[in-house]
Amino acid sequence: MELCKILHMNSGDGDKSYAKNSLLQQKATSKVWPIIKEAIEDYLCTENIPITTLSIADLGCSFGPNTLSILSDLIKQFHKTILLHHNKPIQYQIFFNDLPSNDFDSLFRSLSNFLEDLKNQIGTDFGTCFFNGVPGSFYGRLFPNKSLHFVHSSYALHWLSQVPEGMEMINKGNIFIDRTSPKNVIEGYYKQFQKDFSLFLKCRGEEIVSGGRMVVTLIGRTNESPPKEDFCYTFTLLNLAIYNMVKEGIIREGKVDRFNIPTFMPSPKEVKTEVLKEGSFIINRVEVAGIDWNAYNDEFDESNVLVDSSYCYAKCIRSVIEPLMITHFGEAVVEELFHRNAFKDEAD
Amino acid sequence: MELCKILHMNSGDGDKSYAKNSLLQQKATSKVWPIIKEAIEDYLCTENIPITTLSIADLGCSFGPNTLSILSDLIKQFHKTILLHHNKPIQYQIFFNDLPSNDFDSLFRSLSNFLEDLKNQIGTDFGTCFFNGVPGSFYGRLFPNKSLHFVHSSYALHWLSQVPEGMEMINKGNIFIDRTSPKNVIEGYYKQFQKDFSLFLKCRGEEIVSGGRMVVTLIGRTNESPPKEDFCYTFTLLNLAIYNMVKEGIIREGKVDRFNIPTFMPSPKEVKTEVLKEGSFIINRVEVAGIDWNAYNDEFDESNVLVDSSYCYAKCIRSVIEPLMITHFGEAVVEELFHRNAFKDEAD
Numbered sequence: 001m002e003l004c005k006i007l008h009m010n011s012g013d014g015d016k017s018y019a020k021n022s023l024l025q026q027k028a029t030s031k032v033w034p035i036i037k038e039a040i041e042d043y044l045c046t047e048n049i050p051i052t053t054l055s056i057a058d059l060g061c062s063f064g065p066n067t068l069s070i071l072s073d074l075i076k077q078f079h080k081t082i083l084l085h086h087n088k089p090i091q092y093q094i095f096f097n098d099l100p101s102n103d104f105d106s107l108f109r110s111l112s113n114f115l116e117d118l119k120n121q122i123g124t125d126f127g128t129c130f131f132n133g134v135p136g137s138f139y140g141r142l143f144p145n146k147s148l149h150f151v152h153s154s155y156a157l158h159w160l161s162q163v164p165e166g167m168e169m170i171n172k173g174n175i176f177i178d179r180t181s182p183k184n185v186i187e188g189y190y191k192q193f194q195k196d197f198s199l200f201l202k203c204r205g206e207e208i209v210s211g212g213r214m215v216v217t218l219i220g221r222t223n224e225s226p227p228k229e230d231f232c233y234t235f236t237l238l239n240l241a242i243y244n245m246v247k248e249g250i251i252r253e254g255k256v257d258r259f260n261i262p263t264f265m266p267s268p269k270e271v272k273t274e275v276l277k278e279g280s281f282i283i284n285r286v287e288v289a290g291i292d293w294n295a296y297n298d299e300f301d302e303s304n305v306l307v308d309s310s311y312c313y314a315k316c317i318r319s320v321i322e323p324l325m326i327t328h329f330g331e332a333v334v335e336e337l338f339h340r341n342a343f344k345d346e347a348d
Numbered sequence: 349m350e351l352c353k354i355l356h357m358n359s360g361d362g363d364k365s366y367a368k369n370s371l372l373q374q375k376a377t378s379k380v381w382p383i384i385k386e387a388i389e390d391y392l393c394t395e396n397i398p399i400t401t402l403s404i405a406d407l408g409c410s411f412g413p414n415t416l417s418i419l420s421d422l423i424k425q426f427h428k429t430i431l432l433h434h435n436k437p438i439q440y441q442i443f444f445n446d447l448p449s450n451d452f453d454s455l456f457r458s459l460s461n462f463l464e465d466l467k468n469q470i471g472t473d474f475g476t477c478f479f480n481g482v483p484g485s486f487y488g489r490l491f492p493n494k495s496l497h498f499v500h501s502s503y504a505l506h507w508l509s510q511v512p513e514g515m516e517m518i519n520k521g522n523i524f525i526d527r528t529s530p531k532n533v534i535e536g537y538y539k540q541f542q543k544d545f546s547l548f549l550k551c552r553g554e555e556i557v558s559g560g561r562m563v564v565t566l567i568g569r570t571n572e573s574p575p576k577e578d579f580c581y582t583f584t585l586l587n588l589a590i591y592n593m594v595k596e597g598i599i600r601e602g603k604v605d606r607f608n609i610p611t612f613m614p615s616p617k618e619v620k621t622e623v624l625k626e627g628s629f630i631i632n633r634v635e636v637a638g639i640d641w642n643a644y645n646d647e648f649d650e651s652n653v654l655v656d657s658s659y660c661y662a663k664c665i666r667s668v669i670e671p672l673m674i675t676h677f678g679e680a681v682v683e684e685l686f687h688r689n690a691f692k693d694e695a696d
Contacts, residue, residue: 052492052493053492053493053495091492091493093491093492095480100453100456100457100459100460101457103453104452104453104456104481105448105451105452105453108448108452108481108483109448109449109483111448111483111484112448128489128492130482130489130490130491130492131482131483131484132443132480132481132482133452133456133480133481133482133483134478134479134480134481135456135457135459135479135481136459136479141476141478142478143441143478144400144401144439144441144476144478145400145401145439147401
């Protein structure tokens, strides 16, 4: 089945939902905020055009508290800066993009309260806001030529358009790049990232007006070590939990070998290289930030990671990849997997 | 509760769904098609502007086979006419609008197959198509100034923004304008229609580019007789069925008195008057067409109406107003109402 038909965060607002387990993404957004603010100010000061309608797109918006809180911050910042430089309120056309399997209905039903709150916060001189949902993959064109002024994407671009071809059976015992992954697995994932990210840049380059801005946040590696050394600890825990379930005969080994998660975490250099090679964008800033996955810790503390983060890991990762795993392993196995003491047994 | 939060057609594709019971709307669309075709050709011939992106909005699109079949016809007609006059394919930005309670998720998930079919039918010289969902009431602004080229709305504008104020308790024994409705009920409904329709025209007038076109189809009266004489037979059947349930003690009388369906069926003159008074639009054509509600009859035959249409009446009306009625009467009562031999007992 095509990835774009099944990939989505857990919907609704229950205990397992993305909406209830996206504090990590919220932390990331607050770290990125100074960069977003700078991009907005820079755009509105530099581009001396008479703006009547600002088109803003959030790519891979999902649906959760972050979807609306980042939008609220964006609009407030635009409003503040516009009043400073242009002196009159404008119209905002907001485009929420995600795959068609996203929970757009819940998002749409929350917009009327959101707008009311926003108007109360900003005051009477606030312009008009028009909301649009745009279903489709951002690894393809989503908007007409030169129709967007500002593009934002958070925690979405580490998802590839597909599992790299040929990964089946060669990444044995792993569901992602891990310490034991062979070289051709890493190469396969990297090539897919290059192809996807470059296409993403090309499409956005065609859609964004000249001088427009884009701020992208993704899960990446902190340095230039090969992916298997700076691996994602969460997936290692998941690999371990699955490995134990294979040993206990709950999951067949071949089933694990055929499953690979379609994400790649690029290094800062790998990101820069693609942007320069593709050529549509000029890089203003590339920044790396560490984030503590434990929802209760506000500051990143490496010594805490193994001690008390396993529960948060499990809940966060579940809300993100459960639909994908259920399609492959079935609901019962995935339920069991995420109930295994939230990976604690495996992490100890 | 606000009407815009509960009004929607029955979702999904089950036996009671709007998707499975919208043949009537399909018949209406095919009757209107020559007018739509003329409007498209007229627009593209008269307006000699270099179009790169055509913005088309379907207001009150709902979700069912008609949503996509009318869009398919629209795009094919635009494509044909554009190739004739402009000689190169263009980009289409399609906006699906309905209230936030609409089944947008199902609509979005059907778009990828729809686009594939369309491309197969049109061929390789077809332009690009960008889809957007726009949640909100069309009795308010939905789009930026001068951003739409063509607006279509079918079977939506007879819905008012709300039940006219003060209708509670004065339209006794009826849930809509019927033979026994007092004069002030008819006046109240008409005033609400004037207010709503005029606001609709004002908003669209601001959103549509100069020279753009709009084609609206709604359920109306065939002539200038007062609404209670040229009443809607379906609602009379519904009134009768409810009246019998009150007599049997299944529904309390006061509950019926407090429920009124927020629709008004204007006469051709009432429509024209508002358009002229509001002033944003020039009328090209106002047409009246009779449609046989019996799904199995292709041609309108008045003598058939009472004989074999009751089943179709019930199913069609159910798919449209059930969510609204359930909110007021509860699920059990509405289930019973629509199971009463599809109104047959009452119609005999």
